[in-house]
Amino acid sequence: MGDYAYAAPASVDSTIELLSSSADSGTRTQVLAGGTDVLVQMRSNDRGPRLIVDIKQLAETNVLTIGEDEIYIGAAIASAILNENAELKSRLPGLVESADLIGSTQIQGRATIGGNLCNSSPAGDTIPALIANSAVCHIVGSDGERNVPVEDFVTGVGTNCMAPHEFLLGLRVPAPKGNTGDAYLRFIPRTEMDIAVAGAGVRLTLDDSGTCTAARVGIGAVAPTPLLVPEAADALVGTQVDAAALDAAAAACSAAASPITDKRGTVEYRIKVVGVLCKRAGEIARDRAKAS
């Protein structure tokens, strides 16, 4: 048992160096972005000492760029900053909404999409929206950098694919190009500030006749990890995204779900609701694609 310590390295290299040397010496480390999960964990069931490595001082984690081909969201960008960015909101409304659903005004001022992903909860609201948007994790470590699709990042409840010497620098999201829309919906029993019982994110691209040419569907809170559901996307591609196609996509989401029963909902309820959310998010994504 060591002591708690805090470091805010000034460069990506020195951050990797610190993470690597700590891993080599057996020091437990935890990377800190917004802290809205980390500080709660430190005060609840996981009080053990560790080295807190704050990545908010790095210029690279504070980047938010909206490029022709790629939108890059640094790992330290708070949800409130995303929500205040009108261009981002118009390009990726579903992704911004998924971040905006998390917590109060106070939480929004700190919480980050990167942190929501690295916390790797099955119910993390931004994760199905990131999956639907084909987002890729930009990870750096002592072996260099690598890019991991979000659907491959989370490996279990609260675990992910990063090694102790690695951390998430940012997220790369393919920029939507015309006739494309995204949406994320979750179900909670209150109007806001709760943990998802189920969630579904959809991104669609239509051609000029309204036929769906590309689709991605992500679901959350209905399996040990958020999931990409290719069968739901297949049910939409080539259709007008009408009621029959959306019903088929909903059925595919329900079939892909393997939820648990807990205080927020039963297995049967979650299986049903994730399909309904897919259908409704699909309708919103379709209408946004037509309007884009």
Place this chain on the structure above:
Amino acid sequence: MAKVHISTTVNGQPMDVLVEPNDSLLDTLRDGLGLTGTKEGCATGDCGACSVMLDGRLVCSCLVLGAEAEGKTIDTIEGVADGDGLHVIQQKFLEHAALQCGICTPGFIVAAKALLEKNPNPDETTIRYWLAGNLCRCTGYDKIVRAVQDAADELASPA
């Protein structure tokens, strides 16, 4: 534990303080700097009693490490009044009896002030959503919402 030395600006005053690496900013304000106006309710970011402004953004000080305050600007409830003169929001909380036990009140006032600086003319729905991260178990919220609406009106056209 190796303490961390931080230099920060609180309510316009430069301050230096030593913090434990796992102290929250709330611990630092209350125990390190003696600014006990900011209250601890839940300590998990649910109740908003510990709301402060950090570089101009409303946050729960229980979810920020004291060490993260290095080089930052912090504004707390102690900086809201001008000497003995209450801020309009504070005055309206009194007039509308928008507090009973008072534990949530500093957080509500800091949060309401942040709202009115961003949006001087919020409707009731906006006020309720903005303040949804501040919990009050006494008032039932109506009096708080009315106090904030009245403060907004008075700030827009001072009597």
